[in-house]
Amino acid sequence: MTPLAAAPEIRTxxxxxxxxxxxxxxxxxxxxxxxxxxRVEAIAERAGVNKKLIYYYFxxxxxxxxxxxxxxxxxxxxxxxxxxxxxxxPLAAVQKLITFTWNHYLAHPEFLALLNSENMHRADHxxxxxxxxxxxxxxxxxxxxxxxxxAERGEMRPGIDPMQLYISIAGxxxxxxxxHHTLGAVFGRELMSxxxxxxxxxxxxxxxxxxxxxA
Amino acid sequence: MTPLAAAPEIRTxxxxxxxxxxxxxxxxxxxxxxxxxxRVEAIAERAGVNKKLIYYYFxxxxxxxxxxxxxxxxxxxxxxxxxxxxxxxPLAAVQKLITFTWNHYLAHPEFLALLNSENMHRADHxxxxxxxxxxxxxxxxxxxxxxxxxAERGEMRPGIDPMQLYISIAGxxxxxxxxHHTLGAVFGRELMSxxxxxxxxxxxxxxxxxxxxxA
Amino acid sequence: MTPLAAAPEIRTxxxxxxxxxxxxxxxxxxxxxxxxxxRVEAIAERAGVNKKLIYYYFxxxxxxxxxxxxxxxxxxxxxxxxxxxxxxxPLAAVQKLITFTWNHYLAHPEFLALLNSENMHRADHxxxxxxxxxxxxxxxxxxxxxxxxxAERGEMRPGIDPMQLYISIAGxxxxxxxxHHTLGAVFGRELMSxxxxxxxxxxxxxxxxxxxxxA
Amino acid sequence: MTPLAAAPEIRTxxxxxxxxxxxxxxxxxxxxxxxxxxRVEAIAERAGVNKKLIYYYFxxxxxxxxxxxxxxxxxxxxxxxxxxxxxxxPLAAVQKLITFTWNHYLAHPEFLALLNSENMHRADHxxxxxxxxxxxxxxxxxxxxxxxxxAERGEMRPGIDPMQLYISIAGxxxxxxxxHHTLGAVFGRELMSxxxxxxxxxxxxxxxxxxxxxA
DNA sequence: TATGAATGAGCTTTCATTCAT
DNA sequence: CATGAATGAAAGCTCATTCAT
Numbered sequence: 001m002t003p004l005a006a007a008p009e010i011r012t013x014x015x016x017x018x019x020x021x022x023x024x025x026x027x028x029x030x031x032x033x034x035x036x037x038x039r040v041e042a043i044a045e046r047a048g049v050n051k052k053l054i055y056y057y058f059x060x061x062x063x064x065x066x067x068x069x070x071x072x073x074x075x076x077x078x079x080x081x082x083x084x085x086x087x088x089x090p091l092a093a094v095q096k097l098i099t100f101t102w103n104h105y106l107a108h109p110e111f112l113a114l115l116n117s118e119n120m121h122r123a124d125h126x127x128x129x130x131x132x133x134x135x136x137x138x139x140x141x142x143x144x145x146x147x148x149x150x151a152e153r154g155e156m157r158p159g160i161d162p163m164q165l166y167i168s169i170a171g172x173x174x175x176x177x178x179x180h181h182t183l184g185a186v187f188g189r190e191l192m193s194x195x196x197x198x199x200x201x202x203x204x205x206x207x208x209x210x211x212x213x214x215a
Numbered sequence: 216m217t218p219l220a221a222a223p224e225i226r227t228x229x230x231x232x233x234x235x236x237x238x239x240x241x242x243x244x245x246x247x248x249x250x251x252x253x254r255v256e257a258i259a260e261r262a263g264v265n266k267k268l269i270y271y272y273f274x275x276x277x278x279x280x281x282x283x284x285x286x287x288x289x290x291x292x293x294x295x296x297x298x299x300x301x302x303x304x305p306l307a308a309v310q311k312l313i314t315f316t317w318n319h320y321l322a323h324p325e326f327l328a329l330l331n332s333e334n335m336h337r338a339d340h341x342x343x344x345x346x347x348x349x350x351x352x353x354x355x356x357x358x359x360x361x362x363x364x365x366a367e368r369g370e371m372r373p374g375i376d377p378m379q380l381y382i383s384i385a386g387x388x389x390x391x392x393x394x395h396h397t398l399g400a401v402f403g404r405e406l407m408s409x410x411x412x413x414x415x416x417x418x419x420x421x422x423x424x425x426x427x428x429x430a
Numbered sequence: 431m432t433p434l435a436a437a438p439e440i441r442t443x444x445x446x447x448x449x450x451x452x453x454x455x456x457x458x459x460x461x462x463x464x465x466x467x468x469r470v471e472a473i474a475e476r477a478g479v480n481k482k483l484i485y486y487y488f489x490x491x492x493x494x495x496x497x498x499x500x501x502x503x504x505x506x507x508x509x510x511x512x513x514x515x516x517x518x519x520p521l522a523a524v525q526k527l528i529t530f531t532w533n534h535y536l537a538h539p540e541f542l543a544l545l546n547s548e549n550m551h552r553a554d555h556x557x558x559x560x561x562x563x564x565x566x567x568x569x570x571x572x573x574x575x576x577x578x579x580x581a582e583r584g585e586m587r588p589g590i591d592p593m594q595l596y597i598s599i600a601g602x603x604x605x606x607x608x609x610h611h612t613l614g615a616v617f618g619r620e621l622m623s624x625x626x627x628x629x630x631x632x633x634x635x636x637x638x639x640x641x642x643x644x645a
Numbered sequence: 646m647t648p649l650a651a652a653p654e655i656r657t658x659x660x661x662x663x664x665x666x667x668x669x670x671x672x673x674x675x676x677x678x679x680x681x682x683x684r685v686e687a688i689a690e691r692a693g694v695n696k697k698l699i700y701y702y703f704x705x706x707x708x709x710x711x712x713x714x715x716x717x718x719x720x721x722x723x724x725x726x727x728x729x730x731x732x733x734x735p736l737a738a739v740q741k742l743i744t745f746t747w748n749h750y751l752a753h754p755e756f757l758a759l760l761n762s763e764n765m766h767r768a769d770h771x772x773x774x775x776x777x778x779x780x781x782x783x784x785x786x787x788x789x790x791x792x793x794x795x796a797e798r799g800e801m802r803p804g805i806d807p808m809q810l811y812i813s814i815a816g817x818x819x820x821x822x823x824x825h826h827t828l829g830a831v832f833g834r835e836l837m838s839x840x841x842x843x844x845x846x847x848x849x850x851x852x853x854x855x856x857x858x859x860a
Numbered sequence: 861t862a863t864g865a866a867t868g869a870g871c872t873t874t875c876a877t878t879c880a881t
Numbered sequence: 882c883a884t885g886a887a888t889g890a891a892a893g894c895t896c897a898t899t900c901a902t
Contacts, residue, residue, distance in 0.1 A: 049867095052867065052894085056866080060893080119397055133403075164414070167391055175385060176386060178334060185342050204383075255877080264883080266876090267878085268883065270878080466679060467765070485897090547765070552826050556831075602817065604816065605816030615768045616778075616782065633806065660886065686871080701885095701886075706872065
């Protein structure tokens with residue numbers, strides 16, 4: 001009887017744990033290869049479960065992808081809620097949002113990959129999920145309030161469209177991180193080094209700050 | 216000298232036409248489904264040629280994708296050369312670049328799709344192409360000159376990094392157009408209507424102009 | 431004597447009920463899809479029980495099918511016993527048998543489906559059941575007596591083979607009811623309406639009556 | 646160089662021959678196991694071709710089954726056309742039809758099996774085939790003429806419904822041949838011996854003749 | 861007695877690619 | 882230069898059945 005005797009216990013019959021394992025494995029596989037390129041068998045192997053179990057817990061590859069998207073969106077929404085932009089000074093709040101967005105994309109490359117894949121498929125899976133549509137982001141509303149407060153105080157220009165601003169913030173970060181492979185190849189530069197990343201974040205903060213600040 | 220002596224030239228012309236047909240068909244198919252999702256058979260059908268011809272002219276699916284990428288980059292480089300930013304006033308030149316970028320992305324959704332697909336695959340195909348690496352874009356250098364001229368004249372702030380600026384211009388346009396499916400679904404808005412597109416372009420011009428202009 | 435002493439009886443009753451539920455569900459599923467097309471999972475769902483229970487009460491899909499066949503044959507044998515052809519006038523007895531056969535097939539389409547499925551599998555399951563082989567139908571003997579009585583009385587032709595007659599009666603009904611889908615499609619007629627069914631029964635009665643009646 | 650050197654030629658690149666080989670193999674496999682039980686791989690092996698070829702020539706298992714049904718119906722329709730019942734005396738014509746039906750069923754057990762399978766699936770495949778629906782059998786019309794002629798001559802009873810009669814002829818043969826496995830098991834008799842078959846055909850001829858003949 | 865979790869084998873179908881002409 | 886026929890490998894998915902509780 002060695003102390004390792006308990007090891008097999010890892011493979012429990014715990015439904016929730018297995019489900020989560022499959023979900024995490026799927027997230028990685030879909031992020032690595034996109035929806036079409038992902039292999040159900042590879043997901044099963046990553047999760048250490050039988051292929052059939054994937055069809056037992058989820059209904060198929062499509063539904064599994066929807067579940068992954070839902071989890072991913074739920075994660076980012078939860079993180080957004082903890083930002084509490086209302087509690088910060090307007091300009092600081094915008095910069096906080098930028099930094100958060102940048103760091104979240106950096107820490108969750110799978111999110112970018114999933115979105116790329118999903119956009120290639122006309123957002124068919126996303127549209128299929130009522131849960132995601134209901135998971136309405138409060139960010140636009142919050143950002144609108146921040147902009148209004150900034151304008152009231154005379155710190156920001158009035159009339160800024162919060163949705164356009166949000167898309168710009170996201171785009172400035174997203175494009176750099178998501179396309180760094182082709183950009184790096186074309187420009188012949190290493191874009192993912194610590195210095196390069198810091199430089200980019202500073203640039204984005206600069207661009208956006210100059211855009212919102214009152215003249 | 217047989218009567219067929221003239222044939223080779225004709226054949227060559229036909230060959231070229233066929234090659235082009237395959238290339239165009241491949242571009243459409245790859246844009247619609249990404250590299251992994253594209254079907255060689257579908258490309259043959261779109262081009263109206265036999266599947267084997269694809270292997271005759273190109274060597275396989277990978278090489279065909281490289282050829283498509285090369286063509287796509289060649290197209291955008293050619294368009295860029297006609298911009299002649301040097302001939303414009305500095306601020307106008309930047310705005311011209313923005314409008315060009317936006318319109319090119321809008322007119323060539325396959326370019327966005329190909330880039331997305333390529334980034335998902337770590338730019339493996341792009342890196343394989345010596346031709347693309349040699350097709351060095353003069354844009355960064357030109358943009359650097361424009362910025363320098365603008366700074367000299369006191370119309371622009373000095374010290375702006377042309378690469379960061381270029382990536383920002385591209386990102387502000389790219390993200391909106393490439394991700395409009397998911398963004399539209401999440402925001403519940405139609406982002407591709409004429410009005411929405413005009414609004415977005417105006418926003419981008421505004422953001423970038425405020426960034427480069429001297430205070 | 432614990433308070434649970436009475437439980438076994440209850441359990442037994444429940445057990446029987448569950449067994450019956452499985453059997454009925456299996457009958458329906460096998461009738462709908464044949465042996466090969468039937469799904470054990472679907473049977474469990476129809477019966478509202480856990481899949482494993484099917485393996486507990488029966489041993490597997492094959493054995494379950496045998497049990498269904500046994501039940502089905504037991505039902506028809508029981509119904510046959512209640513006919514009491516001996517009590518009727520010979521000609522009336524034959525007509526009674528025809529009407530009974532027709533109505534039984536009509537009321538129990540699963541019987542036809544099970545037989546079709548079984549014949550497709552060379553009656554392997556049926557042959558495996560000692561119970562069915564022992565459930566010898568008294569019908570042929572009874573019919574032989576009826577024919578003999580009819581002949582004695584001069585109402586029927588002598589020398590009629592009861593087995594051939596029985597197969598003919600069954601076939602005239604079976605083929606119409608079992609194959610009405612293809613027949614209906616080929617003839618472009620609705621064969622299962624009340625009128626059509628009545629017409630067919632009358633026809634069968636006519637055919638058989640003319641066959642047995644003394645000239 | 647042995648004389649066998651030419652053998653490989655058997656596997657030609659003749660599309661038509663290959664298509665036919667697949668069709669024949671499919672017919673056998675579907676007849677042996679029904680639609681659901683048939684294995685595409687087994688069909689490919691029987692035909693000696695690659696599995697993918699089946700999808701190349703036909704579109705899938707369903708479409709292949711439809712093609713088999715079409716071929717089977719085309720065969721029986723062709724045989725029916727050669728009967729030329731109009732050329733025979735009325736009573737002889739009916740007996741000719743009976744013998745033909747019996748022999749065709751006997752020689753083509755796959756026809757019975759395919760019909761059984763198809764009826765189990767509500768004739769879904771058959772209904773899908775426009776070709777089969779258009780392959781209207783002339784038999785009913787021909788039989789109607791035969792009955793009319795027989796009635797005119799006073800050899801047959803008037804008022805006999807040709808469709809009912811046809812279904813009866815088919816049913817008397819079909820049921821015996823299609824269900825001989827279960828019937829044989831239940832009656833404990835060998836029903837497919839030469840004697841048994843001859844006896845059955847004689848019985849059917851007897852039954853039908855007595856039905857149509859004028860009293 | 862009853863259950864949900866888990867499996868291996870095998871199904872139909874798809875794909876990029878090559879062969880024979 | 883061009884073609885239709887043919888393939889091996891592997892994909893998503895299903896099935897009857899067993900395991901652990």
